[in-house]
Amino acid sequence: MTNPTTPAPDARPRGLTDVVVACFVGCLLIANVAATKLIELGPEFSVGGVQVLPLITDGGALLFPLTYILGDVLAEVYGLRRARRTIVLGFALSLLMSATFLVVGAAPPGSDWPLQDAWVSVLGFVPRIVLASLLAYLVGQLLNAWVLVVIKRRTGERRLWMRLLASTVVGEFVDTVIFCTIAFGPLGAWLGGGSIPLPALLNYIVVGFVYKVAVEALLLPLTYRVIAGVKRVEARAASAG
Template sequence: MPAERPPRGLTDLVVASFVALLLIANVAATKLIELGPHFSLGGVQILPLVTDGGAVLFPLTYILGDVLAEVYGLRQARRAIVLGFAMSALMSVTFLVVGMAPPASDWTLQDAWVSVLGFVPRIVVASLVAYLLGQLLNAWVLVVIKRRTGESRLWVRLLTSTVAGEFVDTLVFCTIAFGPLGVWMGGGSIPLPALINYIAVGFVYKVGVEAVLLPLTYRVIAAVKRREDADSGR
């Protein structure tokens, strides 16, 4: 496999976009969403579909993670992932400190602010652990497949890495945030049928988004590679 590319002109842009999407998705994930009427089959909840607000943008972090791993290699992808982890942890601590600070006497939104952005240990732990494991696995699988296939079969490594990473990410987050592990951390849990639905919908949706956006991912990777090649030739 060719040597990893050193960071160049577009690296900061890709990493900044990656971290920004991650932080926005983490805040949006505090809201659970149900879509459709109630319907169960054999004790398994089919409807409503259960997801969270993070599903709107979070799949895009995997696309940018693929770009980092494909163009720059595992080392640069790992650095971006660790940076995202650190910024997410910093965001959580900041929300904790701000939530604990005494509100102004004429500010009446303290309870609302804390209920949305307050430090919820199980949500924070779930988000950070799931993100770290999922993204690192995604990057590692992509690079390992590339070592065997070279530059060919990009779609194979993109989809395979996404399936592996998103499965671990979704399973870990849902189990800790709203499953039995959440109870151990002092939180509640949703019923098992709803939890299974939550995991399944989240996984299928995230993988589906990347599959649909595969042509766009191809173009982004190609554009970044052309730009980096042009910069290296200066």
């Protein structure tokens, strides 16, 4: 006889917490791998010894801003504790990914497999990217969530645009500086893979910061809708529970 208090095996989960967390962690892991490739856009051009072009970024820039948008959703809808828990989960899985790549890279390749050097040269660089991402996120994402929550305590539900942009500016600036200087700068050179010249590094930091903030600013209307939609779903789930 079925216990009436036990949910049916095929009952749908209420709320969107699992979807938001999965998207956040998935974007983080994909961005960590994609960030191993540096991308240069434009011809060479300098002013007073300062490199203006080419613009330097990395493959992780395609998805990285989405992690901050999803981080905003987590902090705005679920609060600082849930956001912090998700960030820690993403870090743990990034470490697992990095450790797996290291073990697989160190394992003896098959005698007929010609891609060992190529595999190690790309994925073997990921641990340095992951370390940079972990340290950057530890400060950047938590600052992003903290600033958003602090402003929300003072403004209530009003001025969502202000807390989204303010938290992004603070979090992305710290995140970008830490990540760039470790992933491709002198702070991470001792991990292997070398570093890019200082003018290129400064270009990389400025371009990365401006790009990430600009993307979130442009996607602000979409972020508004996502936050509102998630809040509606969670409100219905709470009333149904």
